[in-house]
Amino acid sequence: MRRIAFMKTCAVLALALCLAAPLYAHHVKKSESTTLPVTTSSAKARELYQKGMADYENLYLERCNEDWRAAVKEDPKLAVAWAWIAFNSGNPQEVSDARAQVKALAPKVSPGEQLMVAWISKVQEGDFLGGITAMNDMLEMYPRDKHLLYLAGNWLMLEDGNDQAQRFMEKALAIDKNYPAALNDLAYIDARNRQFAKAFAAMDRYVALLPKEPNPQDSYGELLRMAGNFEGSLTHYRAALKIDPDFVTSQLGLGDTYALMGNQEQARIEYDKAIRFAHNEADRLTYGMQKAMTFVRDGNYAEADKDLLQVAETAHAKEQDLQEAQALRQMAEYQTDDNVALKHLKLAEESLSHRPTISASDRDEEMSRILRIRAVRAARAGNQPLAGQSLHQLDALAKGSRNRVIQSSYHGAAGALLMDQKKYRDAIAQLEEDQDNPFTLELLVQAYYQTEQTEKLHEVEARLRGTNVPTMEQALVVPAARAKRPHI
Numbered sequence: 261m262r263r264i265a266f267m268k269t270c271a272v273l274a275l276a277l278c279l280a281a282p283l284y285a286h287h288v289k290k291s292e293s294t295t296l297p298v299t300t301s302s303a304k305a306r307e308l309y310q311k312g313m314a315d316y317e318n319l320y321l322e323r324c325n326e327d328w329r330a331a332v333k334e335d336p337k338l339a340v341a342w343a344w345i346a347f348n349s350g351n352p353q354e355v356s357d358a359r360a361q362v363k364a365l366a367p368k369v370s371p372g373e374q375l376m377v378a379w380i381s382k383v384q385e386g387d388f389l390g391g392i393t394a395m396n397d398m399l400e401m402y403p404r405d406k407h408l409l410y411l412a413g414n415w416l417m418l419e420d421g422n423d424q425a426q427r428f429m430e431k432a433l434a435i436d437k438n439y440p441a442a443l444n445d446l447a448y449i450d451a452r453n454r455q456f457a458k459a460f461a462a463m464d465r466y467v468a469l470l471p472k473e474p475n476p477q478d479s480y481g482e483l484l485r486m487a488g489n490f491e492g493s494l495t496h497y498r499a500a501l502k503i504d505p506d507f508v509t510s511q512l513g514l515g516d517t518y519a520l521m522g523n524q525e526q527a528r529i530e531y532d533k534a535i536r537f538a539h540n541e542a543d544r545l546t547y548g549m550q551k552a553m554t555f556v557r558d559g560n561y562a563e564a565d566k567d568l569l570q571v572a573e574t575a576h577a578k579e580q581d582l583q584e585a586q587a588l589r590q591m592a593e594y595q596t597d598d599n600v601a602l603k604h605l606k607l608a609e610e611s612l613s614h615r616p617t618i619s620a621s622d623r624d625e626e627m628s629r630i631l632r633i634r635a636v637r638a639a640r641a642g643n644q645p646l647a648g649q650s651l652h653q654l655d656a657l658a659k660g661s662r663n664r665v666i667q668s669s670y671h672g673a674a675g676a677l678l679m680d681q682k683k684y685r686d687a688i689a690q691l692e693e694d695q696d697n698p699f700t701l702e703l704l705v706q707a708y709y710q711t712e713q714t715e716k717l718h719e720v721e722a723r724l725r726g727t728n729v730p731t732m733e734q735a736l737v738v739p740a741a742r743a744k745r746p747h748i
Contacts, residue, residue, distance in 0.1 A: 288400040291372060295405045296398070298340060299369040305335035312344065313407065317441040319475040319509070322539035325349055332361075339365040340373055343380045350542030352581065352617040359384060359619075372401050383415075386620035388662035399428075406432040410441045419664045422449050440469045444479050454726075456487045474500035474507040481510070485517050486728050493517045508537050512547055516730035522739075524554040545575050545583040549590060550730060556594050557735045565591060576611070581618050585611040585626050592633055593732050598641035605634045621663065628657055628669035635673040639680055651677060668694045679703050684710040695720070698727055698737035 300306050312327030325348055331341040339362050346358035359381050366377045375398035383391035395412050402408050413428030426449045432442040447462035463483060467476040481496035494517055500510035515530035531551035538544035552567035568587045575584035588608035595601040608630050612623050631654040638646035651673055658670035675690030676699070684707045691707065694700040701724040708717035727738050 288397045290403065291401050294402070296372045296376065296402050296408055297370050298338070299373055300335045300338045302335040302338070305331045305338050305341070308334060309338060309341045312341070316344070316348065317407075317410065318470070318473055319478070321348065321509075322543075336361075337365055337368070339369045339377055343377050346384065347380050350540045352615070352619070353579065355384070355619060356617040372398060375401065384619040384621050386624055386661065386663075388621075392662070403431075404435060406435045406439055406442070409435075410439070410445070413442075414445055417445060417448065421664065422452055425449060438465075438469055440466055440476075443469070444475070447479065447483060451483045451486050454723075456483070459483050472503065474504040474510060476500075477503065478507065478510045478513060481513050481517070485513075485520065488726065488728055490517055490521045506537065508534055508539060508543070511537065512550065515547075515550060519550070519554050519557060519730055520728050520734075522557070524558050527551075527554045541578050542580055542583060545571055545578075545580055545587075548574075549583075549587055552587075552590070553730070553732055553735055556732065557739070561594055561596075564594065572607075572611075576614070579615060579617070581611050581614045582622050582626060584614075585609070585630070589626070589630050589633065590732050592637070594736055598637045601637045602634065602641065602643075602646075605630050605637070624657060624661060625663060625665040628654060628663075628666040631657070632669040632673040636676045639677055647677060668697065672697055672700050675700065676703060679707060682710075695723070698724060698731075698733040698741075701727070702737050702741065 298306050298309055300309070308327050308331035312324040312331065315324035315327055325345060328341040328345045328348075332338050332345070335341075342358045342362035342365065346355050346362060349355050349358065362377050363381055366374050369377070375394045378394035379391050379398060381391075382388075382394060395415075399405075399408060399412055409428045409432040413425040413432070416422075416425040416428070426446065429442040429446045429449070432439050433446070436442075443462050443466045447459040447466065450456070450459035450462065460480075460483065463476070463480045467480060470476050477496045477500035481493045481500065484490075484496060485493035494514060497510045497513040497517065500507050500513075511530060511534040515527045515534055518524075518527035518530055528551055531547055531554070534547045535544055535551065538547055548571045549568065552564050552571065555561070555564035555567065568591045572584045572587040572591075575581070575587060585608045588604050588611060592601040592604035592608065595604065609627065612618060612627060631650045635647050635650035635654065638644075638650060651670075654666075654670045654673055658666050661667075671690045671693040675687045675694065678684075678687035678690060688704065688707045688711065691700050691704045695704070701720055704720045705717055705724065708714070708720060721741075724738065725742050727734055
């Protein structure tokens with residue numbers, strides 16, 4: 261399993277340029293220690309913190325939170341534990357409180373820990389460049405700490421900085437060739453690049469290194485699904501659950517795989533189990549959105565509306581503003597009436613301002629997705645002023661952030677509007693910066709056709725048809741694309 265950001269799928273220039281610059285520009289002095297220290301006077305707190313990091317690497321994503329909560333109970337001044345609670349918790353109030361705690365404690369810890377704190381807090385507060393700078397300085401200070409290389413590379417993968425993440429994972433494996441966490445992430449990078457033979461070779465090593473852990477089987481299942489081997493995927497997800505029946509992400513994986521196979525009834529059965537055994541409210545709501553998507557795949561939009569509205573209402577009651585906005589935004593994506601879609605998007609935007617606890621990075625990313633859809637739907641509805649206003653807002657958001665999700669949203673929206681104007685070459689320049697989104701790939705196929713770029717057309721069409729990810733965009737675009745030309 262990978263930490264699921266549910267399609268932070270983008271490939272854009274701004275952050276890539278930032279990461280392509282010299283990695284260490286501040287000439288930070290290397291530490292005499294090989295690994296980052298942990299400032300605490302409590303041996304128990306240190307042990308719990310380190311157990312949390314081990315659980316995090318093995319993708320026990322709620323158990324590690326429990327470890328870190330126990331650690332700060334033992335030592336309330338343990339800054340790095342607060343930092344990782346802020347990074348990983350699904351409770352927005354807890355995230356906000358933990359970030360405040362860690363910022364207050366930062367001046368009292370070691371320089372390396374201060375950089376870790378700055379990396380996490382600055383990114384969450386929307387200062388991507390500042391966060392990346394702190395991360396790079398931390399790695400320069402501890403260049404032989406494989407765990408830090410993994411943590412940085414893993415975060416970059418969530419932001420789709422795959423090339424830089426690959427370099428970090430390769431450095432970690434140069435330190436320890438049998439480092440399981442780095443092997444796992446490297447396999448995902450290969451799979452994203454459609455290099456499945458390399459990915460499966462890494463997975464074989466990962467499984468052999470951790471035969472009694474569920475995540476290697478879970479990851480194998482996900483990568484097989486990405487490659488279109490659904491039966492193999494199901495086998496590995498079941499193997500993970502046999503090792504640990506409480507590894508709920510494998511239960512979710514069964515639902516996602518059946519959904520992509522077209523068996524929506526079985527998918528709903530599996531999703532119901534995942535919802536029942538979810539470890540926290542944020543996951544429970546996210547799994548509910550996945551279940552609602554099965555009705556979209558069935559073409560039963562009324563039932564999808566019912567489920568997503570229930571998710572949104574529950575999220576509002578549970579003070580989960582991000583999930584409320586996501587549910588309402590997803591409702592907009594499949595509406596046949598553009599004006600109805602625009603109403604859902606307005607409610608989604610309002611959800612992001614209900615409470616101040618949502619992090620700036622989460623708020624801005626979700627807002628960028630809302631603006632992207634609003635620009636396209638407004639143009640389709642003939643409301644050019646709203647389309648232009650939405651794109652202008654998105655442009656301003658993108659210029660003020662290095663965040664890849666935001667950059668992707670801007671390029672996708674700009675390219676879509678240029679396609680409406682039949683400015684195909686200008687559209688291609690924008691769309692090529694967003695080549696993981698099925699809506700964008702669909703438009704690129706059209707643009708390459710109009711500009712007689714046959715080789716690129718076939719390459720992108722194959723990429724589109726081979727997209728096996730359990731997202732709303734895939735549900736709305738890929739099955740229809742396959743149905744149009746079933747024998748390709």
